[in-house]
Amino acid sequence: MIRKIPVRDLLPGMYVVDLHKRWLEHNIWRQHFRVRDDGQIARLVEEGIVEVSIDTARGLDVAQPERPKSPPPGSQYRSLADLKASRPRQVSLAEERRRAVLLLREANDHVVDLMQAARGGRHVDAARLEPLIGRMLESVQRNPDALAPLARLKQSEHYDTEHAVATAALIIAFGRQQGLPAPEIEKLALGTLLKDIGQAAIDARLIGKPGMLSQAEYSVVQSHVEEGLAVLEATVRLPETAVAVVLEHHERYNGCGYPYRMAGDEISLAGRMAAIVDTYDAMTSERPYRAALSPSDALRQLFDQSGSQFDPALVAAFVHTVGVYPVGTLVMLESRHLAVVEQQHADNLLSPVVRVIYHAGRRQYVEPVEVDLARKVGNHYGQIVGAESYERWGLSPLRWQPA
Structure with missing residues (x-):
């Protein structure tokens, strides 16, 4: 049962399904979540949330008499201190950009090597990406406005590899905004770096062909998803989240995607997130068959297609991740x-x-x-x-x- 209540009546253990405030007017990224503690309720109040709707089938109802106890005084502060100490220190944009330039160059070199290995039928050593992904996550934690905006500025003829790196940088920032744990974000980034490796089996002239593809040509291009998984499964055991990114980044919320025509929540969270970052970076990149869109125009198109092509809650969260006018626009x-x-x-x-x-x-x-x-x-x-x-x-x- 959905019940609307004042935010002052909200309790830990309740499941929120609506904040009753436009998403641009607050800084709460998730629209559906279980309330963890009193601190999270205080955050809602600070953001100007006056009332919420809760789903009593998925969490506590207002009639529940027991209110979970808050942690003892001091324990919360020790926890927050430990959390702060574990985070990389924040640095200036200029300092992090210098690091990000070198990091992106190294990432592109790694992905180029893996694509060439796949094209030559050799072993694809995906494990070599893990330390690199960890450093990309640290870069975004130090300053989120350095890595992803730089990665969007593609400078070479290797669109496929630069696109892979750019979408990995975006999904790291997106995963942090969604509050996902670091190990899960790293799996998302691994899948995003590898998601197009199946294109190594497709004629490069077809991938970059100007103009419309024939139905037969489009079917060949679509095959890169399962070709990629076949290449990867033959050489490495990927975590489930990374596999979901590889398989589902072209699925669409309304069921019109490929290869399995999955719809809605049939598509994993990883797949729904990957679809958004993959489309956004493609739209903001110069391609042989069309000019690049500005970041804000690309976001507008994503927003227009939310609810049909893309998960609407995730699109709103992605706009918060990069900004209505992303850095560098x-x-x-x-x-x-x-x-x-x-x-x-x-x-x-x-x-x-x-x-x-x-x-x-x-x-x-x-x-x-x-x-x-x-x-x-x-x-x-x-x-x-x-x-x-x-x-x-x-x-x-x-x-x-x-x-």
Whole structure:
């Protein structure tokens, strides 16, 4: 039974199914969850949640008399101290970008080697990716705005390998936003790095063919999913989560995907998450058959397709992960200035910190200046009108990436 109650009546053990507040107006990523403790309830109150709906079939009802006891005073603080000590220290964006550049180069080299091994019928040593994935997770923990935005800027002819690395970086950030434990995130990233290895068995001219594919050609391309699993199963035993990513990243929420036409919750959480990051990175990448979309346009398309192609709750959470205007996006301000998004505000995704670099009306560079669009005073440029293309204005996305 679904019951709406004031948030003050919420108890640990209840199962929340609706926060009754638009997802852009709060920083609670999960819409369906079991309440763990009083601290989680306090967090809901801090985020301005006034009432919630609970599912009494999946958790406690308001009639339950027993309220779980809070941990003894001090134990919580010791736990929080231990948690803080176990996390990598936070570093500046500039410092983490320097590390991320080298890390991405190494990751691409590893995936290229594995793809070549698969193409040559040799052993695919997926175990060599595990230390690399651990370092990618640490990078995102130190500063989440370095690795994934950099990975989106593909620079070579190896789209398949760069796409694999970019989606791994995205799913690490996505997994952290979902509150998944580190070992589970590492399995997601492993599956994402390996998910397209079956393309080694397909003619590269077909993968990158401009224009529409014939039905026969499309069937061949679809076969890369099961081809990939066959290659991997012959050489390595993957964890279940990684296998789900490989098999299900092209399944769709409405059952129109492939290879098994799974639908809704038949698709694992790993598969539903992988479908979103795979599609987002593909849409924001230049391909022989179409131009790249801006990150915000890609997010808009994902949002439009939520509930049909993609899990709507996960799409909303993914937007929170990367921001409505992801770091590195070129945007137009009300003043007709162009600016690059430098930093997100978790509680105000529409008003990030930007660096103003160009005047679109005069078509000339201006002295770069950092502006916090969330500030009520000191902003003479107005708010964001929309996302823009670097190519349209003849600007280099590499040059103007945040440092």
